[in-house]
Amino acid sequence: MGRKPHPIIQELTIEKIASEGKSLGYYKDKVVFVANTAPGDVIDVRVHKKKKSFLEGSAIKFHKKSDLRIEPFCSHYGVCGGCKWQHLSYEDQLGFKSEQVKDALERIAKVELPEMLPILGSKNTTFYRNKMEYTFSNNRWLTTEEIESGEKFDSDALGFHIPKRFDKIVQIEKCYLQADPSNAIRNSVDRFAKEHNISYFNLIKQVGFLRNLIIRTSSTSQTMVILQVAEENTEWLNLIMNHMKESFPEITSLLYIINQKGNETFHDLDVHVFHGKDHIIEEMEGLQFKIGPKSFYQTNSEQAYELYKVARNFADLKGTETVYDLYTGTGTIANFIAKSAKKVIGVEYVPEAIEDAKVNAQLNNIENTEFFAGDMKDVFNDEFLAQNGKADLIITDPPRAGMHPDVIETILGIKAPKVVYVSCNPATQARDIALLDEKYKVSKVQPVDMFPQTHHVENVVLLELR
Incomplete structure (x- = not known):
């Protein structure tokens, strides 16, 4: 008996724009979420998820395209899962991100808000x-166009995971997220490995040699490349590492x-150093930060x-x-503001992050910072505060899950007297602010766009004691 077709x-x-970069429309009594669309699109939707209160699907035909829509610049748009807002102008992206922050604070926090400062674009x-x-x-994941072309493609791929398919990788030719030499390094490694028949990893069977490639760059023109391999094959490892080095x-910094x-x-x-140093250096306002x-x-x-x-x-x-x-991480904010505080x-x-924070303080001759490692809810207690002094200001920059x-x-x-709350997730930030509202009022709100072409946005809120 065949599988029932999707409605x-x-x-x-x-x-309108919804969460996670999707947009939404209304069908009967349900909300329908659709990716890669814009307000004003009129589309046919193939439904692939049905819940009590909503449906989720993908656009299969456009009857009318929104006036907001622009032509995406990347050939991998809509396939790799990244840069989901390429079809929107950057001005519109900023507008939607500002709305996202405002909506979260009004709908979830339900607190009195000052006028929000204009979003800082990138x-x-x-x-x-x-x-x-x-x-x-x-x-390798084959796109519809590749399948219809009738060409034969290599089964090996170096690129990004297909959304909701951990075992499938889309081959990336050019990514617009990281500047040179990023694309050149990735493509060169891919060609060299295929020319020398070096095996690619099978994510289901957990066999193969090459697993993962990370490229880090800095404003000081330094480049780190980290290669993950699954076997101790010295011949293959030396072959591909020497290729990158030369x-x-x-x-x-060439690591494996x-x-x-x-x-x-x-x-x-x-982590093993094959060539160069075990770190790169980032700079900000005269401060140096060691990045391992x-x-x-x-x-x-x-x-x-x-x-x-x-902040x-x-x-x-x-x-x-x-x-x-x-949630100081490698102490970037702490060291950045140290000269302005006691x-x-x-x-x-x-x-490991705390060790990096201490190194960064030493690197910049900062003597008025102290760093402690431990679970925040366990370390940050009355005894800890008694030992380290009364807080005049709290800065918090938690992970996406919030505090x-x-x-x-x-x-x-x-x-x-003051709390400065930096967040990469306006929804969890708003949830936490609702709890802090017992004693703190929101005085300032400043969204900052860190991730153009995506729905993600950072937000900074100043809370003052009532």
């Missing part, structure tokens, strides 16, 4: 990322990892500077304050 909704009008809307990660696979003298785990994470694995293979650093360097300037301006430090920087205490749950409720309770108990 088709005809001539659905897309009404100077560069392409080639703005300093880190890209690519996957090797012997299970072909790209601009690589200042032998990863025999079931996934590509490597925070618990040894496991270090976190904001992926848009230019906009990270703008983001941190907003510093909101803090309005006078030089006498004790500042607590929660003391800055950074707390982060990743021990743990225990951390929020501790902040409410501290009653610092």
Whole structure:
């Protein structure tokens, strides 16, 4: 018995932008989410997910195209899953991101808001990322156009995961997210590996040699390349690493990892230096930051500077304050504001990140920062505060999931005059602000666009004690 075909909704009008980069329309009593569309599109939709309150599908025919729509610039648009807003002008993208922040604060936080400051757009809307990660696979995804061409394609691919298909990789020819030499390195490695019959990893069977390629660049023109392999094959490893070393003298840090785990994470694995240094250097306002293979650093360097300037301006430090920087990461914000404060205490749950933070302080001769590793909800308690001093300001920059409720309770108990909340997820930020509303009012809101061509947006909120 054959599988029941997916239902088709005809001539659905897309009404507005929704979450996760999708847009939505209304069909009978349900919301319909559709990716790669814009308000004003009239489309036929093939439904592939049905829930009680909503449907989700993909556009299969356009009866009318929105006036907002522009021509995407990347040949991989709509396939690789990245840069989902290429079909919208950058001006419209910024407008939708501002609405996203405003909607989250009004609908989820339900607090009284001041007038929101205009979103800070990115100077560069392409080639703005300093880190890209690519996957090797012997299970290449073929696009509809490639299938219809009748050509025979190599089954090996180096590129990005297809959304919701971890085992399929789309071959990337040119990515507009990271500047040269990124595309040249990736394409050269791919050609060389295929010419020398070096095996690509099978993500289901967990066999093969080449697994993952990470390219990191910096504003100081340094380049790090990290190759993950699944076997201790010295011949193949030396062959491909020497190829990169000789072909790209601009690589200042050439590293490799032998990863025999079931996934590509490597925070618990040894990183080996094949050539050059074990790090690259990033600079911001005269400060230097050491970036290792496991270090976190904001992926848009230019906009990270703008983001941190907003946080510093909101803090309005006078030089006498004790500042607590929660979720400090590698101490970028802490070290960035240190010269304006009496003391800055950074707390982060990743021990390696804290070691990086300490190194970055030493690198810049900063003596008024202290860094502590541990789970935020466990470390950030009354005893810790008694040892390190009363907080005049709290800066918090949590992961997408937001702050743990225990951390929020501790902040409410501290009653610092000001809290500067930096977030990459306006929804969880709004949820946390609703809890902080008991003692804090929202004084300023500043969205910052770190990720052009995507729906993601950073937001900085100043909270002041009531």
